[in-house]
Structure formats: C-alpha cells, structure tokens
Amino acid sequence: MPDRPSFQKALDELQAAMLVVPSEVVYRPKFTYIWTLAIGRFPDQLTQPMPKETALRDIALAFLQAAGMTTRGELARVTGLSRADAGLGNRALVAQEFATMLATGVYQTKNPAPTTDHRRR
Numbered sequence: 136m137p138d139r140p141s142f143q144k145a146l147d148e149l150q151a152a153m154l155v156v157p158s159e160v161v162y163r164p165k166f167t168y169i170w171t172l173a174i175g176r177f178p179d180q181l182t183q184p185m186p187k188e189t190a191l192r193d194i195a196l197a198f199l200q201a202a203g204m205t206t207r208g209e210l211a212r213v214t215g216l217s218r219a220d221a222g223l224g225n226r227a228l229v230a231q232e233f234a235t236m237l238a239t240g241v242y243q244t245k246n247p248a249p250t251t252d253h254r255r256r
Contacts, residue, residue, distance in 0.1 A: 146170070149170075151214075151215070152215070153173050154172065154173055155170045155171065155172060155173060156170070156171065156172075156173045156176055156177075157169070157170060157171075158170065158171035158176055187220075188223065188227065191216070191220050191221075191223050191224035191227065192223075192224050192227035192228060192231075193224075194210075194214055194216065194224055195210060195221065195224030195225045195227065195228055195242075196224075196228060196233065198210050198213065198214065199225075199228060199233075199234055199242060199243075199244055200244065203243065203244055204237075204241070204242065204243040204244070205225065205241070205242050205243075206240065206241055207238075207239065207240030207241060208221075208240060210224065210225060222240070225240075225242045228242065229242065232245065233245060
C-alpha cells in the first residue's frame with residue numbers, strides 16, 4: 136500500500152464512527168484484521184430507532200465508565216459530538232445519579248473504580 140498513513144487515518148475515522156468493525160482475525164504469517172460494515176454485522180441493533188437523548192446518555196455512560204472522569208469539552212472532542220450534545224449526555228447521567236458534576240463540564244462517576252498505586256514504598 137503506497138499511502139499507508141492516509142489509509143490508517145481513514146480506517147481510524149471509520150472505526151471511531153462505528154461504521155466499520157472487526158469481523159475476523161487471520162494469522163498468515165502475521166495478524167491481519169478483516170473489517171466489515173457495522174450494519175452487516177449488527178443489522179437488528181443498528182436499524183432500531185433510538186431517541187437522541189438515550190443515545191447521548193449511552194455514549195456519555197460508555198465514556199465515563201471507561202475514563203471515570205471527564206473534563207470540560209473532553210467527551211465532545213473524543214466522540215465528535217457537539218459540546219451541547221455531550222453536555223446533554225453527561226447531565227442525563229447526573230440526573231440518573233450515576234455521575235456527579237464537579238464543576239461546569241467536569242463529571243465523575245459516583246463510584247469510581249479503585250486505583251492501584253504501583254509506586255515503590
């Protein structure tokens with residue numbers, strides 16, 4: 136492939152938008168991932184309508200569960216949502232008492248996962 140960096144960037148963008156998902160891994164003589172359209176792999180789930188508010192909340196929930204905390208503008212920057220939509224998702228988590236708003240645009244899970252201190256004592 137002559138322009139590998141451009142190809143990888145395009146694939147990363149498609150993955151981030153969940154338009155393509157891995158469908159198979161082949162080892163011949165090194166690992167190769169076979170990608171497919173998400174709609175082909177999950178047709179039932181991706182053709183069901185979902186209210187926008189629910190989708191925004193679910194995106195914010197997935198991010199906050201992984202990160203534990205989000206700073207101002209972070210969810211919008213990472214997901215490509217508008218800041219207004221990211222805020223709607225985060226505030227829905229606060230309303231459901233899953234998260235706490237620490238400051239404007241700063242949210243944390245109510246029960247963050249414990250961290251382990253790996254420093255030598």
